[in-house]
Amino acid sequence: MGSMPPLCALLTTTPSRKYLSEVTRRVKESFGTPPAPAALAAKVRTLGPSMTRSMQRVAEAVAGDPAGCAALTVTGLAELTGTSEATVVRTARLLGYPGYRDLRLALAGLAAQQQSGRAPAITTDIAVDDPIADVVAKLAYDEQQTLADTAAGLDTVQLGAAVTALTTARRTDVYGVGASGLVAQDLTQKLLRIGLVAHAHSDPHLAVTNAVQLRAGDVAIAITHSGSTGDVIEPLRVAFERGATTVAITGRPDGPVSQYADHVLTTSTARESELRPAAMSSRTGQLLVVDCLFVGVAQRTYETAAPALSASYEALAHRHRS
Secondary structure (H helix, E strand, O other): OOOOOHHHHHHOOOOOHHHHHHHHHHHHHHHOOOOOHHHHHHHHHHHHHHOOHHHHHHHHHHHHOHHHHHOOOHHHHHHHHOOOHHHHHHHHHHOOOOOHHHHHHHHHHHHHHHHOOOOOOOOOOOOOOOOHHHHHHHHHHHHHHHHHHHHHHOOHHHHHHHHHHHHHOOOEEEEOOOHHHHHHHHHHHHHHHOOOOEEEEOOHHHHHHHHOOOOEOEEEEEEEOOOOOHHHHHHHHHHHHOOOEEEEEEOOOOOHHHHHOOEEEEOOOOOOEOOEOHHHHHHHHHHHHHHHHHHHHHHHOHHHHHHHHHHHHHHHHHHHOO
């Protein structure tokens, strides 16, 4: 009988500990760095709406009781949530962890942070008959939470790459409609003030006709909380196909917009309510990302950005004098 082929030998031989550790290392590298414990709740809030109902039950359980879930095996968590072990593992991976063991470690870390004296979350639903002082307090808390969640979940590697592209871009086009269109205007106004060429497009026809003119060395940015706004995705697709560097600022990193984005910057959002729809709550996280992009570009181009900012300030100063 001839020698056994290498593949067959591998299948019939018990893998060594060294081999298994190498496989584990490669799997973890494919996922990148798992989210920090503090970012776990933010990831659940951001990705929850795009999960299946069974995965949502797992995600809600780990975010709601990290200490209790950290003590459970994968089988125990599956039984607690009425799901399967496979669903638990899939949920862990969607949240950014290579496996359930890594998720348990994050849960233990989050539980330790909560036990160290962090204030408990407050209910932020705004009722029609709430006193205005309560409205102010609830909105302020929501805004703070959204900013913290966005900062915790923001991929700084992707952010840095987007800043690099903007710094050297021949021109930058930014697409957004509705509330996201206001954020697009905010970003372009900031870039213009430091001497860069930037345009905001809220008209989908003009956005596409302008995207056709883009090429390698240009940047196109799509801002869409849902990740599925067709009027924003279409010009980004055209820009992507023309060779421009493309960036998506979205609350749904698994949405359709991401397939045409070289870099994805994820935002968080406060919970929707009758008096505060997603269009309002998503804007806070988007503006934080926009400010991060702008400051990053201003740092890289400081020698030209600082004089440009001073010149624009001086040009408008007389309008602010009484």
